Amino acid sequence: MSGITNQVGARSGVIGSGGGIGYEEGTWTPTGDVTFSGATGFYTKIGRLVTLSFAILWGSDTEGSNAQIKSLPFTAAGTNSRGGGFLSYSSDGTASSLYLGSTTTVYVKASAGAGVVTNTDLQTRDLMGVITYITA
Amino acid sequence: MKLDKIEVVTDHKHLQIREITDSGGYHRRVLTCDQTLADDEHQEVKDRAEELWTDEVKTAWTTFQAEQEARMNPENT
Numbered sequence: 001m002s003g004i005t006n007q008v009g010a011r012s013g014v015i016g017s018g019g020g021i022g023y024e025e026g027t028w029t030p031t032g033d034v035t036f037s038g039a040t041g042f043y044t045k046i047g048r049l050v051t052l053s054f055a056i057l058w059g060s061d062t063e064g065s066n067a068q069i070k071s072l073p074f075t076a077a078g079t080n081s082r083g084g085g086f087l088s089y090s091s092d093g094t095a096s097s098l099y100l101g102s103t104t105t106v107y108v109k110a111s112a113g114a115g116v117v118t119n120t121d122l123q124t125r126d127l128m129g130v131i132t133y134i135t136a
Numbered sequence: 137m138k139l140d141k142i143e144v145v146t147d148h149k150h151l152q153i154r155e156i157t158d159s160g161g162y163h164r165r166v167l168t169c170d171q172t173l174a175d176d177e178h179q180e181v182k183d184r185a186e187e188l189w190t191d192e193v194k195t196a197w198t199t200f201q202a203e204q205e206a207r208m209n210p211e212n213t
Contacts, residue, residue: 026154026162043164066205073164075145075152079204102204103146104166136145 021047028052028073033066034059034119043073045135050074052085052131061119067108069098074135076103083133092117092125100133137163139178148197149188151181169194170201 028041038057043050052073076082085098085106095117097109107116108127137155140162145152151167167173169189173182 024162026164027157028164071165073166075150075166079207101207102201103148104150104168105204136150 026073028054029071030054030056030069031071032056032059032068032119033070034061034123037124041073045074048077048135050133050135053129054131055126055128058119058122058125058127061123064118064120066116067095067119067122068101069106069108069131070104072104072106072131076100077134077136079103083131085129085131087127087129089128090125092122092127095122095125095127098129098131100131103136106131139180142181142184144184144188147193148200149193151184151188153178153181169197 023044023046025042025044028043030036030039030041036056036059039054041052041054043052045051050073054069056069058067079100079102083100085100087096087098087108090096094110095108097112097114099107099109099116101107101116108122109116137157139153140156141154143152143154144150145166149169153165153167155163155165157163167181167185169185173185
C-alpha cells in the first residue's frame, strides 16, 4: 500500500511498508518579540516538508526592533535556502515577504529584496500568510 | 494540553514539543535555550531543559543567532 492518509482531521500516519512518508497536521501559536493581540496557526507536515499558515494581529510597539515570527512548530533544517514564505494579506500594505532568518524564526520583510520591517511598522496590523520549510 | 512528545533537535538542543489538545488534535511549539520556561510548563519539559541547556549550548545558540541577525542587517556588520 502506498499514499498518504487524507481523512479530515487525521492527526498522523505513516503509509507504506518500511519507511513510508510521515504525515501530521495540527496547530501552532505564533509569538514575537512583542505580544501579539491575537495569533492562530495551522501546520501540515509531509515527510520533512512542513507548510504553516497563520493569522496574526500584531501588538503595539515603539522600540522598532525587527519584526519576527517565532514559536514555529518545527525547527528548520537551516536558514534562508531551506524555506520561506509570503503574506497573503497585510493591513500594513507594505510587508509581503517572509524570510527564514534562523532555524526557529521568520522575519517579515517589505519584499524579497528589502530589509526587515519593524514591530513598530506592523503594530496593530493584521497579517496572514504561509511559510514552507524543510525541518531538521 | 497534554504532553505527548518531546524531541531534541539540532546541536542547539531545541525542545520540539507536541501536545494533544482538548479536541484531540496536535499542537506544536519549539523551545530554545534562551527562553525562560513558564511556571506552568510541563515538569518533564523543565527537567529536559535543565539537563540539556548547558552554558556551552546557550553560548553556541547566542553566537548562532547573532550571526543570523547580522546577515539580516548587513549594514550593521
